[in-house]
Amino acid sequence: MASVVLEAVRKVYAGGVEAVKGLSLTIPNGSFTVLLGPSGCGKSTLLRMIAGLEEISGGTVTIGSKKVNDVEPSDRDIAMVFQNYALYPHMSVYDNMAYGLRNRGTAKEEIERRVAEAARMLAIEPYLQRKPRALSGGQRQRVAMGRAIVREPAAFLFDEPLSNLDAKLRVQMRLEIRKLHNRLKATSIFVTHDQVEAMTLADQVVVMNSGKIEQTGTPLEIYRRPASIFVATFIGSPAMNLFPGTIEAPGKVRLADGTSFAYDANVFDAKIGAKVEIGLRPEDAKAGTAVPGRPKLAWEVTEELGATRLLHGTLAGSSFVLAMPADIDTPAHEIALETTPGTIHIFDPESGRSLRRA
Amino acid sequence: MVERQTLFARIVPHVVLIIGVCIVAFPVYLALLASTYDAATVQNGRMTLLPGNQMIENYERIIFSGTNSTTREPVGTMLLNSFIMAMVIALGKISISLISAYAIVFFRFPFRMAAFWLIFVTLMLPVEVRIYPTYKIVADLQLLDTYTGLTLPLIASATATLLFRQFFMTVPEELVEASKIDGAGPYKFFKDTLLPLSVTTMAALFVIQFIYGWNQYLWPLLITTRDNMQTIVIGIKKMIVTSDALTEWQLAMATAVLALLPPVVVVVLMQKLFVKGLVETEK
Amino acid sequence: MERRALFGGKTLPYMLLLPQFAIVVVFFYFPAGQAVWQSLLMEDAFGISTEFVWFENYQLLAVNPEYYKTMTTTAVFSFLVAFLSLSCGLLLAVMADKQIKGATIYKTMLIWPYAVAPAVAGVLWLFMFQPSLGMLAKMLRSWGIDWNPLLNGNHAMILVVLAATWKQISYNFLFFLAGLAAIPKSVIEAAAIDGAKPMRRFWTIIFPLLSPTAFFLLVINIVYVFFDTFGIIDSVTGGGPAGNTITMVYKVYQDGKSGANLGSSAAQSVVLMVIVIALTAVQFKFIERKVQY
Numbered sequence: 055m056a057s058v059v060l061e062a063v064r065k066v067y068a069g070g071v072e073a074v075k076g077l078s079l080t081i082p083n084g085s086f087t088v089l090l091g092p093s094g095c096g097k098s099t100l101l102r103m104i105a106g107l108e109e110i111s112g113g114t115v116t117i118g119s120k121k122v123n124d125v126e127p128s129d130r131d132i133a134m135v136f137q138n139y140a141l142y143p144h145m146s147v148y149d150n151m152a153y154g155l156r157n158r159g160t161a162k163e164e165i166e167r168r169v170a171e172a173a174r175m176l177a178i179e180p181y182l183q184r185k186p187r188a189l190s191g192g193q194r195q196r197v198a199m200g201r202a203i204v205r206e207p208a209a210f211l212f213d214e215p216l217s218n219l220d221a222k223l224r225v226q227m228r229l230e231i232r233k234l235h236n237r238l239k240a241t242s243i244f245v246t247h248d249q250v251e252a253m254t255l256a257d258q259v260v261v262m263n264s265g266k267i268e269q270t271g272t273p274l275e276i277y278r279r280p281a282s283i284f285v286a287t288f289i290g291s292p293a294m295n296l297f298p299g300t301i302e303a304p305g306k307v308r309l310a311d312g313t314s315f316a317y318d319a320n321v322f323d324a325k326i327g328a329k330v331e332i333g334l335r336p337e338d339a340k341a342g343t344a345v346p347g348r349p350k351l352a353w354e355v356t357e358e359l360g361a362t363r364l365l366h367g368t369l370a371g372s373s374f375v376l377a378m379p380a381d382i383d384t385p386a387h388e389i390a391l392e393t394t395p396g397t398i399h400i401f402d403p404e405s406g407r408s409l410r411r412a
Numbered sequence: 413m414v415e416r417q418t419l420f421a422r423i424v425p426h427v428v429l430i431i432g433v434c435i436v437a438f439p440v441y442l443a444l445l446a447s448t449y450d451a452a453t454v455q456n457g458r459m460t461l462l463p464g465n466q467m468i469e470n471y472e473r474i475i476f477s478g479t480n481s482t483t484r485e486p487v488g489t490m491l492l493n494s495f496i497m498a499m500v501i502a503l504g505k506i507s508i509s510l511i512s513a514y515a516i517v518f519f520r521f522p523f524r525m526a527a528f529w530l531i532f533v534t535l536m537l538p539v540e541v542r543i544y545p546t547y548k549i550v551a552d553l554q555l556l557d558t559y560t561g562l563t564l565p566l567i568a569s570a571t572a573t574l575l576f577r578q579f580f581m582t583v584p585e586e587l588v589e590a591s592k593i594d595g596a597g598p599y600k601f602f603k604d605t606l607l608p609l610s611v612t613t614m615a616a617l618f619v620i621q622f623i624y625g626w627n628q629y630l631w632p633l634l635i636t637t638r639d640n641m642q643t644i645v646i647g648i649k650k651m652i653v654t655s656d657a658l659t660e661w662q663l664a665m666a667t668a669v670l671a672l673l674p675p676v677v678v679v680v681l682m683q684k685l686f687v688k689g690l691v692e693t694e695k
Numbered sequence: 696m697e698r699r700a701l702f703g704g705k706t707l708p709y710m711l712l713l714p715q716f717a718i719v720v721v722f723f724y725f726p727a728g729q730a731v732w733q734s735l736l737m738e739d740a741f742g743i744s745t746e747f748v749w750f751e752n753y754q755l756l757a758v759n760p761e762y763y764k765t766m767t768t769t770a771v772f773s774f775l776v777a778f779l780s781l782s783c784g785l786l787l788a789v790m791a792d793k794q795i796k797g798a799t800i801y802k803t804m805l806i807w808p809y810a811v812a813p814a815v816a817g818v819l820w821l822f823m824f825q826p827s828l829g830m831l832a833k834m835l836r837s838w839g840i841d842w843n844p845l846l847n848g849n850h851a852m853i854l855v856v857l858a859a860t861w862k863q864i865s866y867n868f869l870f871f872l873a874g875l876a877a878i879p880k881s882v883i884e885a886a887a888i889d890g891a892k893p894m895r896r897f898w899t900i901i902f903p904l905l906s907p908t909a910f911f912l913l914v915i916n917i918v919y920v921f922f923d924t925f926g927i928i929d930s931v932t933g934g935g936p937a938g939n940t941i942t943m944v945y946k947v948y949q950d951g952k953s954g955a956n957l958g959s960s961a962a963q964s965v966v967l968m969v970i971v972i973a974l975t976a977v978q979f980k981f982i983e984r985k986v987q988y
Contacts, residue, residue: 128890140881154889439819457828515711545726565722627812629926675810
């Protein structure tokens with residue numbers, strides 16, 4: 055078990071494309087860290103650099119106390135679960151799991167013990183003599199995990215391991231991975247583009263965008279205190295509403311139509327008269343009484359989601375989604391929005407960063 | 413990248429591949445060289461690894477007048493014969509296999525499977541296992557020393573039929589249904605839909621079958637007796653009298669170069685189609 | 696696979712099949728049947744009368760030491776060519792599969808010999824090793840090797856093996872390259888992370904995963920040596936010296952050409968037919984298995 059520390063890590067491909075742009079990150083010993091971002095953001099490249107499958111163009115990668123930039127993947131003491139599982143098709147499940155140990159000269163009895171234990175943990179004991187092609191997707195996934203577990207590595211690396219499973223199985227495997235982590239307490243780095251996976255699995259979420267880290271934090275921090283417009287819109291479904299505004303007075307931000315919201319001036323540091331981007335999650339507003347100066351949502355379409363109902367419309371000229379409990383009757387076509395100051399987010403429209411005080 | 417690449421590890425593949433390329437190219441290079449020297453230099457083995465100065469003379473001689481002693485036919489005629497044979501075989505195989513496969517895949521009729529097997533089993537009857545009886549039939553039909561005799565028996569093709577069949581099976585059924593709704597009968601569907609879709613497959617097959625036709629040896633050896641009917645691949649063999657000093661090696665090598673050039677050019681220029689054809693006909 | 700969408704027409708499908716059928720029946724089935732029939736007949740010494748002799752031609756073959764010699768020659772020839780061309784093809788494919796500069800150029804430069812006619816390939820190699828003027832023959836002689844494929848049966852065999860191998864490498868190279876490309880990159884990466892060094896990775900992962908390709912190529916190579924090398928033998932050695940390079944196919948040709956022993960030639964054809972059928976069956980059995988893999 056070990057921590058993984060990245061310092062100013064860069065990846066530049068032969069064509070000059072910079073996939074990872076000087077990025078520093080500490081993954082504490084025993085933590086479950088999820089690298090989250092849209093495709094092409096560099097998260098997989100970063101993971102492959104930690105694994106040793108991609109050359110590191112700049113900066114250092116340290117696993118435990120050892121700098122591993124020039125260490126072979128096999129000598130980095132890591133195990134990886136691939137998106138397509140990458141099981142050895144010509145070997146039985148047992149041999150798949152034993153292969154890495156045999157390569158390292160582990161004693162036969164020890165191999166047997168570890169494989170048996172991992173197989174029991176993952177409930178794949180009945181399939182040990184089968185070839186991968188005779189297994190279902192979920193079973194292959196377990197074997198891939200088993201292959202990593204038996205190695206007892208310093209860190210587990212997961213490269214979108216759930217994306218090839220159907221929706222139901224994905225939810226189930228997600229839970230199992232979390233349970234497994236609670237039990238093994240092994241340092242894990244998990245790459246995904248699925249925010250739900252990130253929120254449910256992670257101790258620490260690292261949101262990446264075009265080769266850089268947008269924000270690092272616990273799932274709740276990322277959700278409640280997004281550091282940028284990118285993070286704010288990437289996390290949460292439906293996405294956070296954004297619309298332009300101007301700071302009128304400390305704690306008061308005016309919309310395009312002259313109405314205004316109250317925000318917490320102790321949290322956000324914005325100059326009076328500054329143009330800002332206002333963020334408000336669909337679930338953070340509700341229909342209130344019409345008071346002069348209170349912003350009004352003119353909605354056009356509703357979507358029933360069962361427990362909640364979504365109202366799509368416009369607010370001061372910008373499109374806006376409101377989520378409300380489904381058991382409340384849908385109000386008239388204009389709704390005065392009631393919010394609390396703590397739910398209003400203020401961003402700098404130029405840099406896209408949150409104006410939250412440090 | 414899986415390994416940290418040392419300089420040594422980077423160089424090894426290049427070294428191995430360059431050696432491979434050289435070994436592969438050397439015999440042809442030597443033939444090219446020989447075709448640029450005069451008879452005496454080649455005959456006495458005094459050739460060097462640099463070209464001589466008789467290239468134009470040698471090629472002119474061989475193409476327009478042939479060798480002195482062995483086969484006196486100009487290679488120009490042989491090239492023409494080879495070209496006609498290769499083209500007729502390639503186009504013939506493609507045409508008859510295309511329509512056979514069309515019948516088998518898009519129609520239902522009694523003995524359909526029997527028809528399929530009848531074609532399929534010919535895979536196991538290469539010309540080498542029925543040399544003389546086939547020769548006798550061609551002789552009885554008065555087809556010796558004719559282009560028909562040279563090509564017709566080789567035009568049947570189980571591989572091509574199987575390949576087209578395989579390709580046709582991937583054509584979505586909805587396409588047939590849509591054509592029917594649009595009022596197309598079997599002829600219109602074939603001409604307007606299936607044929608345009610098959611162009612790549614046909615082209616790939618053409619490359620393979622052209623080479624196959626050009627390189628035929630045993631069959632033309634049996635069927636052609638007159639010098640003016642022989643193909644270049646047969647002609648070159650006849651120029652070489654294994655143990656005899658009569659062989660005009662510089663001319664034989666010029667002929668070899670001319671014999672291998674057309675199919676090699678086809679492969680190099682149409683590499684993608686060639687690879688596709690090769691890989692798919694073997695499935 | 697059964698299709699729903701079809702065309703009708705009672706005679707049209709038969710018309711479409713007619714050209715192929717006509718050729719197949721006249722030039723394939725009829726002669727093949729003739730070969731079988733002839734193998735059961737024997738002519739007398741003057742070719743005047745023919746007698747139905749059941750399997751006597753086969754019995755004579757079975758006790759004919761010359762025929763066994765051609766079988767051995769064919770086996771040795773097949774083994775050497777298959778072994779050499781498969782190993783070279785594999786080596787080159789593994790090297791070209793690495794992500795190196797100019798991989799496509801190497802590929803082009805390695806595949807063209809496929810297009811060279813066997814007879815022409817034979818002539819090219821004969822020219823290099825012709826004892827009196829061949830450049831490489833002279834080199835061998837200068838090293839004190841009494842090289843003469845025109846007189847020495849082993850030398851002749853080496854020469855035809857080299858020519859046949861040279862032509863076949865490109866084919867094996869291409870198929871091994873396709874086989875390598877079909878191995879998922881992540882499987883190799885998984886093995887690297889699992890601590891397998893390059894050599895061990897090759898023998899425990901890549902090679903087993905290539906073995907279906909290798910087996911398929913083995914069958915194809917044997918078929919190639921059996922039938923397509925006729926042109927090489929005929930142009931390089933003509934079966935000599937002293938019948939040392941007569942393969943089974945070449946013997947059918949020779950025996951029939953002299954016209955003296957059509958019954959035996961036909962019987963040999965039938966033996967070859969059985970071999971082709973067996974090889975084709977093995978090949979298709981294999982394809983079935985590959986589909987499951």
